[in-house]
Amino acid sequence: MKLVVFGLTISSSWGNGHATLWRGLCRALAQASHEVTFFECDVPYYAMHRDRPDPVGCTLHLYEKWEDVLPKVRATLANADAAIVTSYCPHARAATESVLSARVPMRVFYDLDTPVTLEHFLRGETVRYLPTGLLGDFDLVLSFTGGAALDALRYELGAQVVAPLYGSVDPETHHPCPPSRAYRSDLSYLGTYAEDRQAAVDRLFLDVARKLPSHSFFLAGSLYPEDIAWPRNVRTLAHLPPGDHATFFASSKLTLNATRGAMAKWGYCPSGRLFEAAACGVPILSDAWEGLDQFFVPGSEILLANDTPDAVRAIHTDPGHLARIAARARERTLDEHSAAVRARELVRLLEFPPESQATPRRSPLSGPEVRTPSSLPSTPSASGGAASMMRS
Numbered sequence: 001m002k003l004v005v006f007g008l009t010i011s012s013s014w015g016n017g018h019a020t021l022w023r024g025l026c027r028a029l030a031q032a033s034h035e036v037t038f039f040e041c042d043v044p045y046y047a048m049h050r051d052r053p054d055p056v057g058c059t060l061h062l063y064e065k066w067e068d069v070l071p072k073v074r075a076t077l078a079n080a081d082a083a084i085v086t087s088y089c090p091h092a093r094a095a096t097e098s099v100l101s102a103r104v105p106m107r108v109f110y111d112l113d114t115p116v117t118l119e120h121f122l123r124g125e126t127v128r129y130l131p132t133g134l135l136g137d138f139d140l141v142l143s144f145t146g147g148a149a150l151d152a153l154r155y156e157l158g159a160q161v162v163a164p165l166y167g168s169v170d171p172e173t174h175h176p177c178p179p180s181r182a183y184r185s186d187l188s189y190l191g192t193y194a195e196d197r198q199a200a201v202d203r204l205f206l207d208v209a210r211k212l213p214s215h216s217f218f219l220a221g222s223l224y225p226e227d228i229a230w231p232r233n234v235r236t237l238a239h240l241p242p243g244d245h246a247t248f249f250a251s252s253k254l255t256l257n258a259t260r261g262a263m264a265k266w267g268y269c270p271s272g273r274l275f276e277a278a279a280c281g282v283p284i285l286s287d288a289w290e291g292l293d294q295f296f297v298p299g300s301e302i303l304l305a306n307d308t309p310d311a312v313r314a315i316h317t318d319p320g321h322l323a324r325i326a327a328r329a330r331e332r333t334l335d336e337h338s339a340a341v342r343a344r345e346l347v348r349l350l351e352f353p354p355e356s357q358a359t360p361r362r363s364p365l366s367g368p369e370v371r372t373p374s375s376l377p378s379t380p381s382a383s384g385g386a387a388s389m390m391r392s
Contacts, residue, residue, distance in 0.1 A: 001034045001347060004080045004104075006095035008088040010038050011060060013242050014049030015192050015222045017167075017272050018088070018112055020242050023055055024170030024339030025346070030057030032343060037061065037076050039069065041090040051241045066091045073098050082106035082350045084142075085129075087113040092129035100137050106350050109138045110165065111153070114145035115262035115269055118152050135159040140353045142346075147268030147291055160356050163349055166295075167272035168342035169279045171334060173242055176281035179251035183244075185218035186315055187285070188252035190240060190273055193223040196261030200287045205256055207308045208315070209234050215315065220248060249280035254303075254315060254322065257286040264289040275337045278329040283322040285314045295337070301329040 010022040026036045036058035040046075054060070063069035073095070077083055083099040085092050087110070099107050111117055120127050135141050136158035143149060146164035153159040189205050191197070201219075209217040209231040216233055220240040230236060240248055249255055255277045263269040267290030274295070277284050285303045286292065296302040303325065305311040335341075 001081045001350065002079060003029070003034060003036045003350075004076050004083040004099075005036060005038045005058075005086065006084070006089050006092065006099075007038060007040060007086040008090070009040050009046050010055050010058065011040060011052050011062065012046035012050045013052070014046060014239055016088075017192075018086070019052070020170075020173075020276070021112070021167055021272050023052060023057075023242070024168055024173065025343050026055060026057035027170060027172070028057070028339040028343035029347070031340070032347070034343075034347065035059075037080075039063065039073065039095070041066075043090065049239065051243075066094050070098070074102070077102040077104055080104050082108060084108045084110050087111045087117060087129050089129055093131055096131045096137075106140060106353070107138050108140045108142060108350070109135055109159075110142040110144075112144045114143045114149045114153065115260070115266040118149060118156070118266065119262045121156065130157070133158075140349065142349070145263070145266055145269040146294075147266060149266045149268065152266075161354050163354055164268070165342065165346060165349070166337070167270055167275055168337050168339045169272065169275035169333060170339040171279055174246050174249075174276045174279040176330075177246045177250050180247045181251075183218055183248045183251035184216065185235070185252045186212070186215040187254050187256060187311075188218045188248060188282075189221070189256040189258065190219075190245065190248060190277075191221045191258060193221060193225070194260050197258050199261075200258040200264075201256075203308055204258060204285070204287060204305050204311045206231060206234065208311045211308060211312055212315065218248075218252065245276060246280045249277050249282040252282060253319075254285050254317075255282050256311075257284055259287050259289055267291040268294070270295050270337075275333050278326075278333040279338075281326050281330045283317075283326040284329060285311060296329055296332065301325060301332060 007022060008016060008018045010019050013019040029036055038058045039061050042062040042064050061069060061072060077098060083104045085095045085099060089095060117127055134157045141153055141159035141162045142165040143153060143162060144167060150162045153162050187208065189201065213233055218235045220237040222239050257271060257274045259271065285305055288304050288306060298304050303314045305314055
């Protein structure tokens with residue numbers, strides 16, 4: 001199968017989660033004898049932080065102006081079996097016009113940012129990567145998010161056929177490895193700054209560091225405001241390339257998964273970082289969101305925290321219990337959430353897409369029910385007792 005992707009980036013992992021996901025998918029697709037051509041706008045901020053100029057498993061076309069690359073786009077689409085336009089693609093509307101006007105058997109929109117897309121759209125804001133005619137002309141709409149978001153994509157954005165294609169991890173990049181003194185910590189966090197996620201980072205990371213001054217904490221991620229008051233026992237790193245992720249995770253006793261507000265609200269939206277950490281064999285502490293238990297069993301494969309005391313208790317969890325949690329999560333991740341598994345799901349959806357689905361009777365304009373932290377179970381106790389919890 002020949003696939004064409006019009007995406008945000010695959011060449012630079014700086015400040016985004018798209019690149020790492022596509023690198024794993026493209027490698028897995030190539031190993032299964034599929035061909036991928038990726039079109040990426042050569043923007044300055046990714047050019048300055050380009051850590052994979054020649055990604056494995058795909059032919060990358062970097063371009064500055066859409067008009068200049070349009071002949072190559074048309075020629076590539078003429079021989080393609082499927083074409084995918086993604087969220088946050090800088091020229092998504094122009095790419096959509098080219099895809100819809102070409103005779104491509106499968107024309108796909110893949111929203112890797114569904115909760116953000118829906119939140120902006122439902123507020124009446126312009127979403128620049130959505131076509132002016134919304135999603136009704138695509139043969140298939142894939143979503144990084146499941147649950148109620150799939151109904152919203154149909155009812156609000158006109159998608160005819162939708163299916164979830166969740167995040168994944170490439171075990172060749174993310175795997176257990178020896179720890180490094182340079183990254184050693186009791187609790188680590190890897191994530192770019194986001195305003196609607198910072199409250200969770202404050203509650204489950206920075207406030208925990210203040211409560212435990214004798215423990216060590218390490219945060220790696222870009223775009224954090226200069227006025228953040230970092231506790232003295234928190235080390236920071238502006239950017240951590242994917243090649244160092246495994247060592248970073250392996251050097252921490254526990255790592256945090258903090259979810260963006262929109263993702264937590266809609267649920268069923270596991271971050272790629274969640275699977276990356278699990279594949280590296282590190283126990284994970286996560287905030288709670290509906291549907292999480294569809295990916296990992298709370299208390300057995302992942303620890304959950306609603307507030308700072310929960311996170312403090314998690315850090316004091318018995319090391320043997322943490323090791324068992326990490327081992328179970330890694331086994332499940334490799335079985336269900338590897339890039340190879342997700343690549344097979346993608347090919348199956350392209351070859352045998354679901355039938356056209358009826359528009360839901362009820363408008364999900366208000367989004368799903370939002371659960372308050374007090375209504376959600378907390379992390380297991382330090383002795384290792386299990387907690388029951390809905391996952392999103």
